[in-house]
Amino acid sequence: MVTRGDDFDDFVRGSSTRLLRTAVLLVGDRSAAEDLVQEMFERVYVRWRRIHSAPDAYARKTLANLAANRWRSKGRKPEVTLADHDRPTPDSAEDHAVRAQLITALQELPPRQRAVIVLRYYEDLTEAQTADALGCSLGTVKSQTSRALDRLRLITEPAILEGLR
Numbered sequence: 150m151v152t153r154g155d156d157f158d159d160f161v162r163g164s165s166t167r168l169l170r171t172a173v174l175l176v177g178d179r180s181a182a183e184d185l186v187q188e189m190f191e192r193v194y195v196r197w198r199r200i201h202s203a204p205d206a207y208a209r210k211t212l213a214n215l216a217a218n219r220w221r222s223k224g225r226k227p228e229v230t231l232a233d234h235d236r237p238t239p240d241s242a243e244d245h246a247v248r249a250q251l252i253t254a255l256q257e258l259p260p261r262q263r264a265v266i267v268l269r270y271y272e273d274l275t276e277a278q279t280a281d282a283l284g285c286s287l288g289t290v291k292s293q294t295s296r297a298l299d300r301l302r303l304i305t306e307p308a309i310l311e312g313l314r
Contacts, residue, residue: 157197160204161190168208174267175216177256185215209272210282213264254305262297265290 168189172182189211193204200207255263261283268279269290280290 156201157194160193160201164205164208168212171209171267171272172212172216174252174255174271175212175260175263176219177252181219185212185219188215206278206282209268209274210284213268213283216264217260250305254301257304258297258300262293262300265293266297266301269294 165186169182169186172185172189173179176182176185189208192211193200193208196207197204255266258266264283265279268274268282269276274282276287276290276294280287283290
């Protein structure tokens with residue numbers, strides 16, 4: 150007999166790494182992302198009976214909402230500024246440098262725009278799925294995506310955004 154705990158454990162094992170990467174992109178800090186994922190898993194577990202057939206959408210929506218709440222509670226200012234050694238640094242490999250630049254650039258975006266970019270291009274959701282995950286209209290997703298990409302074009306090297314077209 151399979152219990153709620155077994156199904157939930159399988160979900161956690163199968164999605165932890167992916168959701169942690171998404172959380173890092175949303176908040177820009179691995180430690181904060183780990184806290185976010187932990188809180189998200191707590192919320193998923195409480196609602197597991199209702200969402201067990203499709204927990205991924207609920208998990209993504211919860212992560213986006215928790216990231217936005219975290220940003221709001223800080224008064225739009227980080228609690229602690231990252232020391233130079235804590236910031237993503239370019240690796241010798243070009244793809245690592247591009248990833249580090251993109252993560253840094255994402256942190257310059259407001260939380261809603263950051264969430265739209267992460268869900269649309271990293272999680273590869275459609276505009277409709279992104280709107281559903283964020284609890285907003287399709288038009289809001291389109292406008293936030295446009296504004297975010299415009300902002301990213303201003304603050305990054307042109308080659309970095311080639312994959313987001």
